[in-house]
Amino acid sequence: MSAELATTRADLAPSSTGTRLLDLAERHRVLLAGLFLLVFPLVLPFHALAIVVLTYGLYALGFNLLFGYLGLLSFGHAALFGGGAYLCGIALVHAGVPWWLGILAGTLGGVLIAFLIGIIAIRTRGIYFAMVTLALAQCVYYLFYQAVDWTGGENGLRLPSLTTINVFGLQLNFVDSLTRYYVIAAFVFASLFILSRILASPFGAVIEGIRENEARARACGYDVSRSRLLAFVLSGGFCGLAGSLQAIHLAIVPVEMLGIETSGLAVMMCLLGGMGTFFGPFVGAAVFLVLENLVSVYTVHWQLVVGVVFIVCVLFFPRGIWGSILHWSRR
Amino acid sequence: MSAPVSDVILRTDSVGRTFGKFVALKDVSAEFRRGALTSIIGPNGAGKSTYFNLLSGSLAPSSGKVTFEGQDVTGLPQHRFAHLGIAKSFQITNVFPQLSVRENVRIAAQALKTRFDIWRPRAGMAEFLDVADELLKTVGLWPRRFELASALAHGEQRALEIGMALASRPRLLLLDEPTAGMSPEETRTMMDLIVQLATERTIILVEHKMKLVMGICDRLLVLHHGELLAEGTPDEIRRNETVKRVYLGQREH
Ligand SMILES: Nc1ncnc2c1ncn2[C@@H]1O[C@H](COP(=O)(O)OP(=O)(O)OP(=O)(O)O)[C@@H](O)[C@H]1O
Ligand SMILES: [Mg+2]
Numbered sequence: 001m002s003a004e005l006a007t008t009r010a011d012l013a014p015s016s017t018g019t020r021l022l023d024l025a026e027r028h029r030v031l032l033a034g035l036f037l038l039v040f041p042l043v044l045p046f047h048a049l050a051i052v053v054l055t056y057g058l059y060a061l062g063f064n065l066l067f068g069y070l071g072l073l074s075f076g077h078a079a080l081f082g083g084g085a086y087l088c089g090i091a092l093v094h095a096g097v098p099w100w101l102g103i104l105a106g107t108l109g110g111v112l113i114a115f116l117i118g119i120i121a122i123r124t125r126g127i128y129f130a131m132v133t134l135a136l137a138q139c140v141y142y143l144f145y146q147a148v149d150w151t152g153g154e155n156g157l158r159l160p161s162l163t164t165i166n167v168f169g170l171q172l173n174f175v176d177s178l179t180r181y182y183v184i185a186a187f188v189f190a191s192l193f194i195l196s197r198i199l200a201s202p203f204g205a206v207i208e209g210i211r212e213n214e215a216r217a218r219a220c221g222y223d224v225s226r227s228r229l230l231a232f233v234l235s236g237g238f239c240g241l242a243g244s245l246q247a248i249h250l251a252i253v254p255v256e257m258l259g260i261e262t263s264g265l266a267v268m269m270c271l272l273g274g275m276g277t278f279f280g281p282f283v284g285a286a287v288f289l290v291l292e293n294l295v296s297v298y299t300v301h302w303q304l305v306v307g308v309v310f311i312v313c314v315l316f317f318p319r320g321i322w323g324s325i326l327h328w329s330r331r
Numbered sequence: 332m333s334a335p336v337s338d339v340i341l342r343t344d345s346v347g348r349t350f351g352k353f354v355a356l357k358d359v360s361a362e363f364r365r366g367a368l369t370s371i372i373g374p375n376g377a378g379k380s381t382y383f384n385l386l387s388g389s390l391a392p393s394s395g396k397v398t399f400e401g402q403d404v405t406g407l408p409q410h411r412f413a414h415l416g417i418a419k420s421f422q423i424t425n426v427f428p429q430l431s432v433r434e435n436v437r438i439a440a441q442a443l444k445t446r447f448d449i450w451r452p453r454a455g456m457a458e459f460l461d462v463a464d465e466l467l468k469t470v471g472l473w474p475r476r477f478e479l480a481s482a483l484a485h486g487e488q489r490a491l492e493i494g495m496a497l498a499s500r501p502r503l504l505l506l507d508e509p510t511a512g513m514s515p516e517e518t519r520t521m522m523d524l525i526v527q528l529a530t531e532r533t534i535i536l537v538e539h540k541m542k543l544v545m546g547i548c549d550r551l552l553v554l555h556h557g558e559l560l561a562e563g564t565p566d567e568i569r570r571n572e573t574v575k576r577v578y579l580g581q582r583e584h
Contacts, residue, residue, distance in 0.1 A: 197449070200452045
C-alpha cells in the first residue's frame, strides 16, 4: 500500500522515463502542489467548492499521516477537525481575538485534543484503536454539545463574519471568494510544506518502519508508543488547522462537524484518493465533493451514487485513485 | 574490543517465565562472558526462545533478574535494550518488507541518534547511509541495496536482519536460530558470517541443531524442559552423560 516513500523511492534503482518523471514530481512535490493551488480555482470556478476541497483535503491529509503512513485507523478524527473549528470559533466569538489568532487557537486545540485522545488510544491496536478513538470522539462531541454557553449547543456556533482581514498590514476583502480561496490556500500550502518535511525527516522513516513492522522498530530502539503519540499530535495539528479554516470560511461551526460521519468522511476521502500518498487525500476530497455537488443537482439520492462510486473504487482500485495512478505509471 | 575472558557481560539469576500455569522456563542462572560466542541449545520447545526473549527484553521474566554490564535490566521496555548496547535478530524473519534493503538498515542506524527529529531531511544525513552501506557489505547484501526487502530470498532476509541488528553498534548480539529454514548452502554462508562477527563482539546464539554450533562456539548452555541441563565448553558438553541421554541420544545419533 505504501506508495510514496521519500528516501526509499530515491533509493530504488532508476528505470523508465515515466518513473523518472514521477520521481521528479515527487522530489518537487511541494512546488507542484503550490502551482496546482494557484490554478485550481480557475479549473474549478465554483470558488466555495474549491475552498471546501482544500479544507477537507487538509483534514484528510492529517488523517492520512496516521492512517496511511503510520498504519493506525482512527474513527475519531472528527474530534480533531471539529474540535479545532470550535476552539477557533470560541477564540473569535468569546475572546474577540483577530482572525489569525483564532486559527492558531484552533490548530493548537487540535494538537491538545489529539494529545488527550492519543495518550489513551495509542496503547491499543487495530480494531481496538478504531473503537477507542471513536468512543473518545463521542465524548468530545458530548462535551461541546453540552457547553451551550460556549458552543451554541445544537444550533452550532456562529462566528462573526469576516469582511476584511488584515494580512501583514494589507487589508484584504474576505468577502471576495477568490481572495478567500487564496488566503486559505496559503495555509494549505504551508501545511503541505510541513508535511513534506516531516515525511522526509528521520521521524518520517520511523513511522513507516512502525507501520511495516512494529516489533522490529522496537528492537531497533524506537519507542513505538511515543512515536505514535507524536504522529497523532501532528495529525491533530493539521486537522485542527483544517477545522479552523473551515469555521472561518463557513462563519459557523455546526455540531455535526464533531459527529461520527465527519470521522467517516476522512476515512472515505483518504481511501478514495489513496492512503499513504502525498496528494491522495486532496484527490479524494476533490472527487468526493465535486461528485456530491454534481449529483445532488440531479437527485436527492446523491449519497447513494457517491456510495456506489466509493465501493467500486475500493473494490477495483484498492490503492485509491492517486495511488493507482502512481502504481500503474511505475510498472 | 576484546576484554578479558573472565569479564561477565550478561548474567541471569534464577530467571523463570510462566505462561498462565505453564512453566516455560524455570530458575535459569547463567553467566555470559564478554567476547565469547555462547550457544544456547536444546530440543524444540525446550524454552530457548523464551530464555532468549528474556535476555533481549521482548519478554519480562516472571521471576529472577537479568543483569547487563552490572546494570539491572529486568523488565525494561524493549526499545531501551538497543540503547543499552544489546541487539537481536528474531527466530521468525523480521524486517521492514516494503522498504528498500538499504532503508531497512538506515532506519536501524538512525535509531539511537535521531529519535523525534521531524524537520531535517534524512537524505542529507550521510552518516547513516554510510553505516548502512558498510553493514550491507558486511552481510553481503550491498549489490541488492536498492531492492525491496520483500524481494530478498529467505536467507538474505535473515542476513539483512543481522545487518539491522549491527546498526546500533551493539556490544552484545543475540541471534535466535539465524539458520532456521535455510538451505544447507545458505546455512554455511550464515555460519561463516557469524564466526566472522564473533571476532569483534559478544554473541549469544540460539540453535537447536547442535552439530552446527559445536565447532564454532566457546561455550554452550543446554536447556531441556525449561531447565538448564548443562553448561560448559563444547568438549564438556559432548562428554556430558545427561546431555547425551536426553539430547544427543534422541536427535543426533
Ligand atoms: N507466548 C506463549 N504462550 C504460551 N506458551 C508459550 C509461549 N511462548 C512459548 N510457549 C511455550 O513454551 C515452551 C517453550 O517455547 P520456546 O519457544 O521457548 O521453545 P524453543 O526452545 O525456542 O523451541 P524451538 O526450537 O521450537 O524454537 C513451548 O512449549 C511453547 O509452547
Ligand atoms: Mg525458539
